[in-house]
Amino acid sequence: MSDQARTANTQSLQKSPINTTDLSGAQLPRDLFEEFIERTQEESELLDMVRVEPLARKEMAKPKIGVPELSGGTRAEDGSRPETSSATSGAVEFNVTGQYYYIKHDLKEDAVENTMSDEQVANLILSHFERAWANDVQNLAINAGRTGSSLPASLNDKFDGWIAIAEGNDTASDRIGIDADGETVDTMPTYIHTDTGDAAGTAQPVNTDLFNSMIQTVPERFRDEDEQVIMLSKSQLQAYHSGLTERNDGLGVVVLQGDSDVTPFGYDIVGVSYWPDDIAMLINPDQLAFGPYEAMEITQTTDSDKTMDEALHSRTLLEGQFDFQIEELQSGALATNIQAP
DSSP, X not given: OOHHHHHHHHOOOOOOOOOGGGGSSSSOOHHHHXXXXXXXXXXXXXXXXXXEOOBSSSEEEEEEEEOOSOOOOOOOTTOOOOSOOOOEEEEEEEEOTTOEEEEEEEEEHHHHTXXXXXXXXXXXXXXXXXXXXXXXXXXXXXHTTOTTOOSOHHHHHHOOOHHHHHHTOOOSOBOBOXXXXXXBOOSOOEEEOBSSSSTTSOBBOSOHHHHHHHHHHSOGGGOOTTTOEEEEEHHHHXXXXXXXXXSSSHHHHHHXXXXXXXXXXXXXXXEETTOOTTOEEEEOGGGEEEEEBSOOEEEEEXXXXXXXXXXXXXXEEEEEEEEEEESOGGGSEEEEXXXXX
């Protein structure tokens, strides 16, 4: 990933004291919202890699300037310029309208009785939400809305994650292609990893041919082994490493001993939790965007019948809205029909 993205996503904010009164408002204060999102990134291997774009409004468009392979023209010595050439504009749309997501947390009295201050209790609750929110958002970012998703229909109908967007589920955005004036791009370039190169063939395992074909699928102007990574499931990555250890050469020894990362054709391979086994993606993580709406709400109840009956210190609810986007679809490649590990 780029140094800019790495700096923006890994700089840690100073953890300031939090009191339980901070958990009782209708909306998280701006500073606490920013700190929560930062800590959430630190809890998620994927969110820590991608770009986070907090949304001040529920609907926001990121302008895009499309630059085709050739933008100019020529003329004779005394000729005129019969055609003008200009950059074509488009937009990538964020829209969190109706996309509410909430998590509840019940804290037992026995867990904190006579042992913690209000500040410590508040930090304990917020730490739970950081881990839970990071876990859920990463799962949704990968699997929501995609073909073959095992998430509940209520989530697949409400959210479109990055794989779903790569498959063409984002109909609101107007992405400009690189091949012809006026062309729009709705899907990411895709390679089908079967013996016949189509969906009717037999799925093939993760191998050198997969990596080479994915790289070749990306238009040359976007290929960059220093910025792009290949994302796989952790099980596929482990199986690939295991297969390499069976080789009777130096690479097999290096992989077995863990002395070096495997970087086919100079590209890093990243194993990601919740990533499907049959799909891989080659992408610069800075092209993947997570847009949390700034109006995140947190409410806490300490004196209800529910808390009394179940001996709870408190019941706390965190609710927010967010959306996912891919800035330039043609900058990556999707691989499908990969054999199970």
